[in-house]
Amino acid sequence: MRTSSRVRVVGHGDRRRRTRRRRALWGGGELLVTVGVLLMLLVVHQLWWTNREAxxxxxxxxxxxxxxxGSDRARDDIGGGAVNGGPSTVPTPEADGSDAPARQRPSTRVTPPRRSQAYAVLTIARLHLRVPVAEGVGKADVLDKGYVGHYPGTQQPGQAGNFALAGHRNTHGEPFRYLPRxxxxxxxxxxxxxxTYTYDVDQVLPRTSATDSGVVRPVPRSLVRPGHGYDAPGHYITLTTCTPEFTSRYRMVVWGKLVSTRSR
Structure with a gap:
């Protein structure tokens, strides 16, 4: 008895389809690997390179x-006067109302800095931080350089009112990364x-809205969380940064009060 068996014939069309599927899978895998490498390089650039350079x-x-x-003060000593917008001195009347002999104190008149000009240095010992302060809070010309930015319209260091600052918490130098400490x-x-003006940390507002403008007013007080802030005029400093880390959804705020001024 003869037994017949059928042999399946694979056509050229089937082989071509299989080849195309293999190529598509291989190409898709290569694309995923490439995208992964690019994303990794982007993360390295943001978290390491920008911090290093800033x-x-x-x-x-x-x-x-x-x-x-130092150079300006040396010229002041030689010339006997202030240069380049340095401090002038005004007489402080004696207790009896006379002017002689008059003590001298630095004038509170300050020449406003130009936009994006670095004009002060912020030092916070607990955070091992020493960073320039520049005028304005623009990203490209101030914050992304690793500087701390001064909110335009708020007071200058040592002045009555609120000297308000902003800084990055992550990337670009991240000067305020450890502000919660x-x-x-x-x-x-x-x-x-x-x-040199010394402020003492007085209050911390862990989280508020990014649009909470009350925290940088002359008498700072949160409009979102009214229990945080002040009711009376004073000499304040405000530090603001984004929170939580790697987001810009909310703001963290630290307030301090002026406790001493030391002429240079």
């Missing part, structure tokens, strides 16, 4: 400011050409 630039700017101030009583120093 920190270096900020350190160089601090050194440049200190050299400039600050505790009441910690020192915040602001150095300018004419004086």
């Amino acid at each position: 920190r270096r630039g900020a350190e160089r700017k601090v050194e440049a400011l200190e050299r400039q101030w 600050l505790r009441p009583g910690d020192d915040i120093e602001v150095e300018t050409r004419s004086a």
Whole structure:
């Protein structure tokens, strides 16, 4: 008895379809690997390279400011007067109302800095932070350089009112990354050409809206969480940064009060 068997014939069309599927799968795999590498490089650039470059630039700017101030003070000593917008002195009347002999104190008149100009140095010992302060809070010309930015329209260091600052918490030098470590009583120093102002941390607002403008008013008080802030005029400093980390949804706020001024 003869047994017949059927042999399946594979056509050229089937082989071509299988080849195309293999090529598509291989191409898709290569594309995924490429995208993964690009994403990894982007993360490395954001988390490492931008921090490295911004920190270096900020350190160089601090050194440049200190050299400039030292040179200006040397010229003041030689010339006997203030230069380049330095502090002038005004007589302080004696207790009896006479002017002689008159003591001297730095004038509170300050020449406003130009936009994006670095003009002060912020030092926070607990955070091992020493960073330039520049006018404005623009990203490209201030914050992304690793600087801390001064909110335009708020007061200057040592002045009555609110000296309000902003800084990155992540990437681009991230000067305020460890702001949550600050505790009441910690020192915040602001150095300018004419004086060093020391503030003590007084209040911390862990989270508020990014649009909470009350925190940078002359008498700072949160409009979102009214239990945080002040009711009376004073000499305040405000530090703001994004929270939680790697987002910009909310803001964290640290407030301090001026406790001493030391002329340079």
